[in-house]
Amino acid sequence: MLERHGDEGDFVASDTVEAFIASLKRPRAIILMVKAGDAVDGVIDELSPLLDPGDILIDAGNSLFSDTDRRVGMAAAKGLRFVGMGVSGGEQGALDGPSMMPGGDRSAYDQLAPILTQMAAQVDGDACCSYVGPGGAGHYVKMVHNGIEYADMQVIAEIYDILRTTHGLAAPDIADIFAGWRDGDLSSYLLDITIDVLRRRDDATGGSLVDLVLDEAEQKGTGRWTAMDAFRLGVVGTSTAAAVGARVLSAGKVLRLRAAGVLDGPAATVRPLDAAATDDLSAALLAARIVAFSQGFDQIAAASKEHDWRIDLKAVAALWRGGCIIRARLLDRILDAPAREDSGDPLLLAPWFRDTLAQTQHGWRRTVGMATADGVPTPVLASALAYYDGLRQERSPANLIQGLRDEFGAHGYRRAGSDDPQHTDWARSGTDAQ
C-alpha cells in the first residue's frame, strides 16, 4: 500500500500502535474495519488508553447494532466519541465509493462529514452518506439493508430456478431474459450482476461457470439478525425470514440429496417459455422486491421509534441509491412517495406502489401458483404474496384463533365493537341447546 501511495501524503507507516496513534493529528479519527464481535471490543480496549478526550473511533464493520449502542456509551464515559457506521459497496464500492450509514456521536460525524461525504458514492450530486441517528442507528440500518439484500437475492434465485427447472433454459438464456428487464422498474445492481454471473464462462471448460458452483449458500449473520429483530419488535419481516430459511436448507446438501431420493414430488415437465409467462416472472420479481423493501422500512421505523433514534426514512432511501448492494430504481419511487413518518402506512399503500402491485399481482399469483404445482420452491415469492393478501384482508381468520386461545387457556377475547374482555365456555353449545 505504502509503496503505491506513500508519496501522496495521507498514508503513514507505523511499526507500533503507539507510534501510529502518536502520528495522528488531534482530535484523532481512527476507522476500525474489524470482524464484528469481540475483536472490535479488543481493538477499542487496546486503543482507548492511547487516545485523548475528543478523539474519534469509527467502527465501519458489520457490528450488531446493540453492541454499537453499548460502545457509544462506553466510549462517551471515557471522553471518546464513537461512530458506528454501516458501509455497503463490497469490492466495487471500495473503489467507486460506498454507501455509508453513520450513527452514534453526532459531533464526531459532523467533524468527519466533509471527508466521508467525499469518499461516498455520489448520485445526482448528492453523497450517499448522511447521519442516520444516535447509538446503533447506523448499524441497524445497515443490518436491515442486508436483510433486504437476502430477500432480493433469494427472489432472483427463485425466478432463475423457475426458468432453469420449469422452462429448461440454460444460464446464458436466463441472462438474456434478465437483461430484458434491466432498463425498467427492475433496474438494480443485483439484477446487473446476476446477468454477469449467468453469462460468465468457466475458463477451464468453457461452460457456464454458475452451473459449476456448489449450491450451498453461506451467510454471515446480518440476515438472521434482521429476521430475529423483526420478531423482537413485533413487526412482520417474513421476506428476510424466508430467505434465511432458504439459505439454511440449501446449505444442507447432503440431507437434500437424501431427501430427494425419498420424498415424492410432481412429475417434472419442461414447458416452453412464452412472452406472457416471461411478463409474469418480471411482475413477480418486482412485486416481491416491493414487499421486501416495504417490510424493511417498516422495521427501521419500528426500531427508530423504540430507541428514539428519529431516523429519516427518506434519507435512508437516498443513502441506498448509490454504492450499496441493494441500489435500485425502486429507491427513487420511495423518495417520491409520501413520508412513512407522516402517513404511518407501509410503502405498499403509496400511490405508485399500490398501482404497480395492482398490475403485477396477477402475474405474481400465476408464478407462485405454477411453481407450487410444479414443485419448485418459492419461499420468498410465496411468503411475500401471503403478506400482501394478509395486509389487505378486511376480515382475518384470527377470530377463530382467539376463540381457541380462550377455550384452551381462558386467555379472553374481544367482541367486535366492544373493548371489554370476554370469556366464554365454548364447549357448551349455547343458546339453541339450552
Added chain:
Amino acid sequence: MLERHGDEGDFVASDTVEAFIASLKRPRAIILMVKAGDAVDGVIDELSPLLDPGDILIDAGNSLFSDTDRRVGMAAAKGLRFVGMGVSGGEQGALDGPSMMPGGDRSAYDQLAPILTQMAAQVDGDACCSYVGPGGAGHYVKMVHNGIEYADMQVIAEIYDILRTTHGLAAPDIADIFAGWRDGDLSSYLLDITIDVLRRRDDATGGSLVDLVLDEAEQKGTGRWTAMDAFRLGVVGTSTAAAVGARVLSAGKVLRLRAAGVLDGPAATVRPLDAAATDDLSAALLAARIVAFSQGFDQIAAASKEHDWRIDLKAVAALWRGGCIIRARLLDRILDAPAREDSGDPLLLAPWFRDTLAQTQHGWRRTVGMATADGVPTPVLASALAYYDGLRQERSPANLIQGLRDEFGAHGYRRAGSDDPQHTDWARSGTDAQ
C-alpha cells in the same frame, strides 16, 4: 381455596412468606407459577434466604429457557435445587392433568417424580411427565411445543378461511367438515376445540359466536421466542415464523381495513365445495401439521446438541400425547418412527411420514395454488410446502446466490466436487470472449 379444601389436609394458609416456608416439611419443594420474567427472579430472591440447602424451587411458568439455565446455576450456588418445568394443558389440564416437561436439577426431579407423575395426564398407563434434561431443557421443549401450537392453529385458521371465503360456508357447516376429519390421522385436541368454537352460538343473538369475535390474534411471546431461537441455531423454523407473522398482521386491524380499501386483489368468487376439494383441504392440513412437528423436533434436536442436554426426542413425543394443547394422533406415528437421534433425518423422511406426504402433496399443492389465485392468504400452508420442496431439491438455486456474493463481496464459493475456496472476476465474460 381453603374454604373448599381446608379439610383435605394438604393445604395450609399462611399470613406471611416466613410462616409459609416454616410450615413446610424439609427438604421443602415450592412450585412457582408466576408470570415469566423479572417477577420470577423477584420471588426467588424473596424466598432464597428463608430456604435451607437441598430445598427445591420449581418454576412451572412459561420462563424463557435461558433464564431457567441461569436460575438453575444461581440456585445451585446457594445450595438450592431448581427445576424449570414446562406445563401445558390450560384450564382443562388443571383439572384432568397436564403434560409436564421438567428440566434442571435431576435429583430434585427424581424426588418429586412420584407426585408429579401422579398429577400429570395419563395415556395408556404412562404419565405425561418425565425428566427432559438439565438446565433450561424443560422450558425449551415447552417453548417449541408452543411454537408448534402457533403453526397448527394458524393452519387450521387458514383452512377455515378458505372454507369461509372461497366456499362461502357458515361456521356450523365448517364445524361439520372438521368433524368429519376428527377420527382419522388429523385427530387432535386443537381440531376438537375448533369444532366447539365453530359450533358455539352466541347467548345474546343466537348466531355463531365466532363471527362476533374480533379478528385480532394476541400472543404472549413463546411463539416469537421459538422462531427467534430457530434463527439463532441456524435451523429452519419457518412454520412458526410464518404463524407469528400472521398474528402480527391480524393484530393491525385498523391498518388492514385501510389497506383493504387501497390494495387490489382478485375478484371474489364463491365456489361450491365438492368432495375432492374437501379431501384436498384435509390433505393440506395434515401435511402442514407434519412439517410443523418435524421442524419443531429438528429445533429441539439442534438445541439439545448445542447445550448438551441429551434430550430423548421420543420421550418428548410421549409427554405430548396427553394433557397438552398439541396432543394429536400424529404423536403415535412419531413414537413408531425411527429415532431422530439415530437416523439424523427430519421426521418427514420416516416411512409413514414420507408415504403420507406422497399422498397428501397433490391436494396440498391444489389448496395452496387455489388460495394463491383467490387471494386468500395461506402463509403457513405455503411456507410449509416451500420447505417440503426445498428439502427434496437435489439442485437448489443457491449456486446463483454464491456467485452473486462472490461478485459483490468477494466472499468466495466452492466449485462442486472441490473443497478449495474459489474467487472469480465475474464481470469478465470468460473464455469465449478472450
